Amino acid sequence: MKLFDYAKADSAETAAREGAVADTKFIAGGTNLLDLMKLQVETPARLVDISRLPLNDIEEVDGGGVRIGALVPNSDLAASPIIRERYEVLSRALLAGASGQLRNKASTGGNLLQRTRCYYFYETASRCNKRVPGSGCDAQQGFNRILAILGTSEHCIATHPSDMAVAMRALDATIVTLGSDGEKRRIAIGDFYRLPGDTPDVEHVLRPGELITHIELPAAPAGKQTYRKVRDRASYAFALVSVAGIVAVDGGKIASARLAFGGLGPMPWRDTAVENALVGQAPSDALFTQAADLLLRDARGFGSNDFKIPLARRTLIATLRELTA
Amino acid sequence: MQFTINGQPYQAEADIRTSLLDLLREHLSLTGSKKGCDHGQCGACTVLVNGRRINACLTLAVMHQDDDIVTIEGLGSPNKLHPLQAAFVKHDGFQCGYCTPGQICSAVGMLDEVEKGWPSHVSATLNDPDFTDEEIRERMSGNICRCSAYPNIVDAIREVADAREPVRAEAAE
Ligand SMILES: Cc1cc2nc3c(=O)[nH]c(=O)nc-3n(C[C@H](O)[C@H](O)[C@H](O)COP(=O)(O)OP(=O)(O)OC[C@H]3O[C@@H](n4cnc5c(N)ncnc54)[C@H](O)[C@@H]3O)c2cc1C
Ligand code: SF4
Ligand code: FES
Ligand code: FES
Numbered sequence: 001m002k003l004f005d006y007a008k009a010d011s012a013e014t015a016a017r018e019g020a021v022a023d024t025k026f027i028a029g030g031t032n033l034l035d036l037m038k039l040q041v042e043t044p045a046r047l048v049d050i051s052r053l054p055l056n057d058i059e060e061v062d063g064g065g066v067r068i069g070a071l072v073p074n075s076d077l078a079a080s081p082i083i084r085e086r087y088e089v090l091s092r093a094l095l096a097g098a099s100g101q102l103r104n105k106a107s108t109g110g111n112l113l114q115r116t117r118c119y120y121f122y123e124t125a126s127r128c129n130k131r132v133p134g135s136g137c138d139a140q141q142g143f144n145r146i147l148a149i150l151g152t153s154e155h156c157i158a159t160h161p162s163d164m165a166v167a168m169r170a171l172d173a174t175i176v177t178l179g180s181d182g183e184k185r186r187i188a189i190g191d192f193y194r195l196p197g198d199t200p201d202v203e204h205v206l207r208p209g210e211l212i213t214h215i216e217l218p219a220a221p222a223g224k225q226t227y228r229k230v231r232d233r234a235s236y237a238f239a240l241v242s243v244a245g246i247v248a249v250d251g252g253k254i255a256s257a258r259l260a261f262g263g264l265g266p267m268p269w270r271d272t273a274v275e276n277a278l279v280g281q282a283p284s285d286a287l288f289t290q291a292a293d294l295l296l297r298d299a300r301g302f303g304s305n306d307f308k309i310p311l312a313r314r315t316l317i318a319t320l321r322e323l324t325a
Numbered sequence: 326m327q328f329t330i331n332g333q334p335y336q337a338e339a340d341i342r343t344s345l346l347d348l349l350r351e352h353l354s355l356t357g358s359k360k361g362c363d364h365g366q367c368g369a370c371t372v373l374v375n376g377r378r379i380n381a382c383l384t385l386a387v388m389h390q391d392d393d394i395v396t397i398e399g400l401g402s403p404n405k406l407h408p409l410q411a412a413f414v415k416h417d418g419f420q421c422g423y424c425t426p427g428q429i430c431s432a433v434g435m436l437d438e439v440e441k442g443w444p445s446h447v448s449a450t451l452n453d454p455d456f457t458d459e460e461i462r463e464r465m466s467g468n469i470c471r472c473s474a475y476p477n478i479v480d481a482i483r484e485v486a487d488a489r490e491p492v493r494a495e496a497a498e
Binding site: 001003004005006027029030031034035038049051075078079084088091092095096098099100101102104105234235236 | 363377383434465467468
C-alpha cells in the first residue's frame with residue numbers, strides 16, 4: 001500500500017471541501033477501497049474518513065418515499081422495517097451480496113461506487129484502460145467469463161458488480177450530493193453512471209470532492225418485487241446475471257413493469273423498451289421471450305462470457321414467470 | 326494510537342496504513358485473529374466491533390480508536406470457555422483450527438443478528454424467518470473452512486442457538 005495522509009472529517013461540508021484536493025479519496029466502510037489500495041490499484045495521496053459523519057438514518061419523506069443516509073451499513077438497510085415492508089427487492093438484493101461481516105461494514109454510498117471485479121483491473125501487471133487509461137484491455141482476449149455483454153466499448157467490457165445498485169435502479173433512486181462549493185445536487189440513478197466509451201476510467205458523474213449524502217427512493221411502486229441472482233456459488237459470490245423486478249398484474253394484463261439487471265453491463269442496466277413491450281399484455285412465455293429478445297438485441301459475448309446471453313434470457317423469463325404467477 | 330480491546334486499554338505506535346488485523350497480530354500480540362486472505366474473502370480475521378462482526382483485514386486501525394473491539398481472546402479463556410467455544414470443542418467444529426477464531430467471533434455476531442430478527446438471503450419471509458440449518462449455513466458463508474468442517478460447525482452453532490432460544494428453534498423443525 002502507498003503511504004497516504006489521513007484526516008477524519010467532522011462535517012459533510014469539510015469532507016466535501018477536503019475531498020476536492022487532488023488525489024484525495026473518501027473512505028467509508030473501506031471494504032472496496034482498502035482492498036484496491038493493498039494491490040496498488042488505487043493509490044490516493046490522502047484519505048478523508050467520512051465513516052463517523054451523521055449520515056446513518058433511514059427516514060420517511062413526503063410523498064411516501066424514504067431517504068437513506070449514505071453511511072447506513074448494508075446490513076442495517078436490508079433489515080430496516082420500512083425497507084423490508086415496502087422495498088423487498090432492495091432488502092433481497094442487499095442480502096444476496098457479499099457476507100454478513102462485509103455487509104456490516106459496507107455503506108450505502110460506497111456500495112454504489114464500488115469498482116469492477118474484472119481480474120485484469122485487479123492485476124497491475126495486466127493492461128487495463130480503466131486502471132491505466134490508454135494501456136489496452138487484456139480482458140477482451142482473456143478470461144472474461146464475469147464481464148459484460150451489453151454497453152461495452154472497444155476500450156472496456158467491465159461490469160458494475162453491485163447488487164444493491166440494481167435494485168435501486170429498478171426503484172428509480174435519486175442520489176443526493178454535496179459539492180465542494182456547498183452546492184446540493186440530485187442525480188437520478190439512471191443519469192449517475194457512465195458508459196465506458198473511450199474513457200472507462202470515468203464511471204459516474206460525481207465531481208472532485210462531491211460527497212454522496214443520501215439516496216432517496218420514491219414511494220414504492222405497485223406490484224410484486226423480487227431479486228433473482230445467478231452465481232457460481234450459492235452464497236458469497238458476485239452475480240453472473242441478476243434481475244431486480246417489480247411487476248403489477250391487473251385484470252389478467254401486466255399493468256406496470258420495472259426491470260433492472262446486474263452482471264450484464266458497466267452499470268445497473270435498465271431498458272425501457274423491454275418494460276414497454278410487457279405493459280398492457282397478458283403474461284405468457286411467448287411474451288417473456290419477446291422481452292428477452294429485446295433486452296439482448298445488441299448483446300455481444302467475448303468468448304468465455306458468451307453463456308451470459310442465454311443465461312440472461314432464462315433468468316429474465318424465470319423472473320417474469322415468478323412475478324406474474 | 327489508543328484502543329479498547331477486550332475491555333482493556335492498549336496503546337500502539339503504528340504506520341497509518343496498518344489494518345485492524347495487523348494492529349492486533351503484529352503490534353499487540355493478539356494473534357488469535359487470523360489472516361487468511363487479507364482481502365475480505367475468507368473471514369479468518371473476523372472480530373466484533375461495537376458488537377458487530379466485521380473483517381479486521383479490510384479496515385484501518387486508525388478508524389477504530391473510539392470503538393469497543395472484541396477478539397477471540399476476549400470471548401473466553403481456557404478455564405472459562407464461551408458457550409460457542411465449548412460447543413466447537415464438543416462437536417469437533419474444526420480440524421486444523423485456523424479458521425476457528427473467525428468462525429466463533431462470526432457466530433457470536435450472527436446469533437445477535439438473528440436475535441434482532443434480521444433476515445438472510447435464504448429467508449422465505451423477510452419478517453421473523455425460521456432459524457433453520459440452511460439459515461446457519463447462509464449466514465456463516467463469510468467464513469471459509471479449508472478443512473471443510475462445516476457440518477460440525479453448523480452442529481456447534483445449532484446447539485448454542487437452541488440453548489439460547491428454544492422456542493425459535495422448535496418453530497424451525
Ligand atoms: C469478498 C467480497 C465479496 C463481495 N461480494 C459482493 C456481492 O456479492 N455483491 C455486492 O454488491 N457487493 C459485494 N462486495 C462489495 C461490497 O458491497 C463493497 O465493497 C461495499 O459495498 C463498498 O462500500 P464501502 O462503504 O466499504 O466503500 P469504500 O471502500 O469505503 O468506498 C468505495 C468507494 O466509494 C467512495 N465513497 C464511499 N462513500 C462515499 C460517499 N458517501 N460519497 C462519495 N464517495 C464515496 C470511496 O471514495 C471509494 O472510492 C464484496 C466485497 C468483497 C470484499
Ligand atoms: S474490461 Fe475494463 S476493467 Fe477489465 S481489463 Fe478491460 S479495461 Fe480494464
Ligand atoms: S483475512 Fe480478512 S477475510 Fe480473509
Ligand atoms: S479447521 Fe482448518 S480451516 Fe477450518
